[in-house]
Amino acid sequence: MEMDQLVSLCKRRGFLFQSSEIYGGLNGFWDYGPLGVELKRNVKEAWWKDMVTSHDDLDAPAGAPSSFEMTGLDCTIIMHPQVWKCSGHYDLFHDHMIDCRQTNKRYRYDQVRGRWVEAKGQRIFVATMVETQDEAEDLQRRALKHFKLRAKDAEQLSWDGDVTSLTTVEDTSVVLGPDATELGSLTEPREFNLMFKTIVGAMGTEEDAAFLRPETAQGIFVNFKNVLDSTRVKIPFGIAQVGKSFRNEITPRNFTFRSREFEQMEIEFFCHPEQSPAWYKYWRDRRFQWYVDLGLAGERLQLRDHDPDELSHYSTGTADIEYQFPFLPAGEFGELEGVAHRGDFDLRSHMEGKLDPNTCPLTVEVDEHGQPRHRGSGRDLSYRDDESGEKYVPHVIEPSAGADRATLAFLCEAYTEDQAPDEKGKLQTRTVMKLHPRLAPIKAAVFPLVKKDGMPEIARDLYRALKQHFPTFYDEKGAVGRRYRRQDEAGTPYCITIDGDTLSDKTVTIRDRDTLEQWRVKLDDVEGELSGRLK
Numbered sequence: 001m002e003m004d005q006l007v008s009l010c011k012r013r014g015f016l017f018q019s020s021e022i023y024g025g026l027n028g029f030w031d032y033g034p035l036g037v038e039l040k041r042n043v044k045e046a047w048w049k050d051m052v053t054s055h056d057d058l059d060a061p062a063g064a065p066s067s068f069e070m071t072g073l074d075c076t077i078i079m080h081p082q083v084w085k086c087s088g089h090y091d092l093f094h095d096h097m098i099d100c101r102q103t104n105k106r107y108r109y110d111q112v113r114g115r116w117v118e119a120k121g122q123r124i125f126v127a128t129m130v131e132t133q134d135e136a137e138d139l140q141r142r143a144l145k146h147f148k149l150r151a152k153d154a155e156q157l158s159w160d161g162d163v164t165s166l167t168t169v170e171d172t173s174v175v176l177g178p179d180a181t182e183l184g185s186l187t188e189p190r191e192f193n194l195m196f197k198t199i200v201g202a203m204g205t206e207e208d209a210a211f212l213r214p215e216t217a218q219g220i221f222v223n224f225k226n227v228l229d230s231t232r233v234k235i236p237f238g239i240a241q242v243g244k245s246f247r248n249e250i251t252p253r254n255f256t257f258r259s260r261e262f263e264q265m266e267i268e269f270f271c272h273p274e275q276s277p278a279w280y281k282y283w284r285d286r287r288f289q290w291y292v293d294l295g296l297a298g299e300r301l302q303l304r305d306h307d308p309d310e311l312s313h314y315s316t317g318t319a320d321i322e323y324q325f326p327f328l329p330a331g332e333f334g335e336l337e338g339v340a341h342r343g344d345f346d347l348r349s350h351m352e353g354k355l356d357p358n359t360c361p362l363t364v365e366v367d368e369h370g371q372p373r374h375r376g377s378g379r380d381l382s383y384r385d386d387e388s389g390e391k392y393v394p395h396v397i398e399p400s401a402g403a404d405r406a407t408l409a410f411l412c413e414a415y416t417e418d419q420a421p422d423e424k425g426k427l428q429t430r431t432v433m434k435l436h437p438r439l440a441p442i443k444a445a446v447f448p449l450v451k452k453d454g455m456p457e458i459a460r461d462l463y464r465a466l467k468q469h470f471p472t473f474y475d476e477k478g479a480v481g482r483r484y485r486r487q488d489e490a491g492t493p494y495c496i497t498i499d500g501d502t503l504s505d506k507t508v509t510i511r512d513r514d515t516l517e518q519w520r521v522k523l524d525d526v527e528g529e530l531s532g533r534l535k
């Protein structure tokens with residue numbers, strides 16, 4: 001599948017629209033249309049149900065070291081600015097950007113790639129932002145242009161090494177920027193904090209500055225004690241939250257994959273330090289399986305353990321669940337979810353402020369007395385085990401997923417073109433979104449075969465009855481084959497047709513979206529039949 005095909009289907013059928021489109025759109029912001037809103041809700045609801053509400057507190061799930069409890073939270077987007085100082089986001093949550101003096105374009109430093117090439121005695125680094133199969137073509141075209149060579153003289157270009165990151169290049173004066181025609185137009189990289197700033201209150205001074213949360217996790221950490229005190233949860237237990245997060249990404253792109261406003265589904269799982277490696281392994285495997293169960297099985301999904309040098313200073317293990325999105329170069333994967341062992345870093349930061357410079361030099365800004373500049377809350381966020389009397393700061397395992405990235409992966413995986421017979425039995429190419437029934441925005445569509453003989457009345461009654469149980473669509477317009485195809489594009493698993501036989505024997509046809517199999521059931525049994533299949 002080409003990404004363009006999916007993007008066009010998403011717009012045409014109302015899955016996704018560019019935000020503020022009538023004003024030209026706003027880069028990095030997306031709206032979910034009538035089908036998209038249902039799909040994304042289903043993704044979030046499946047997550048919440050599987051992780052929180054249907055979780056069995058009494059029995060240990062397969063692979064878990066023991067039984068455990070799960071609970072939820074819904075925190076605000078704007079929190080006390082000190083939260084972000086202690087979490088490290090204020091000082092450290094930044095990317096590096098570079099600007100092009102010729103084109104005034106801005107790039108994220110680590111996203112620019114390129115390749116060394118030599119011709120006519122000059123060696124330059126040609127940079128590109130093209131991420132697809134067209135990357136090689138872009139590099140070649142621009143190198144030829146720079147050296148004033150014709151396509152037929154391409155053998156005069158002597159390429160050196162593979163495509164590599166711009167971050168490996170020390171001398172920017174020999175770099176040809178991604179959209180530039182002049183050499184050396186890129187600036188040196190500069191730090192850029194990704195948090196959106198806003199002002200709370202009417203005074204509008206710098207002291208009233210606050211931030212839109214760049215992750216939902218911190219709301220959970222700062223409420224850890226509240227949850228302990230207001231419920232009877234005991235360690236081990238998890239707190240889940242779903243909600244919007246905001247990051248002022250330098251180069252938002254690849255449809256919703258990198259947006260500036262997006263939704264996260266995060267769990268902070270609190271456990272005894274000695275048991276944390278076993279819990280880390282449990283959550284890593286369980287979260288991977290969740291995507292498999294909802295239809296991302298196969299070689300496009302992978303679980304990748306971080307190399308030790310990729311790990312944050314406080315983490316003893318992190319794994320990414322990754323999907324091979326069609327907009328990435330062949331063989332490359334994009335992150336859907338990170339599962340991290342975070343030790344006691346977060347709770348300690350909110351208790352004591354940033355940690356000892358000797359143990360985590362990255363996070364510490366010290367004042368003139370050598371003390372951490374950002375002090376914690378001073379509250380005791382440790383846990384006391386009633387039975388053993390032991391008091392400790394729990395370790396945390398964090399499965400952190402993106403609702404928009406998961407939704408995008410499900411859309412990519414679902415997009416299928418196959419051959420199906422039309423009314424006259426002739427094979428035609430059809431586009432079908434093979435979404436998992438739990439995720440499909442509409443579960444069933446009801447059609448009267450023709451708009452007469454009482455068929456619409458029966459169909460409407462069935463439609464109203466089914467709607468009480470799951471999202472159902474009614475359509476009586478146009479040829480029935482076209483109605484089927486519209487539902488195929490929406491990903492509706494079942495279509496029910498009321499025809500001549502319904503009038504005599506009170507049976508209807510059910511058609512399966514994926515197999516195209518059709519079978520008859522009694523009108524009264526439709527709801528039961530579909531409910532069973534949709535589970």
Ligand code: ATP
Binds near residue numbers: 262335401403404406
């Ligand atoms: P990336 O390296 O791709 O920027 P990250 O490692 O910074 O991602 P985390 O901070 O671990 O991401 O956030 C957890 C999850 O939130 C990610 O796995 C992803 O699903 C989602 N996410 C993060 N940034 C974005 C974004 N800009 N747009 C959409 N989803 C995002």
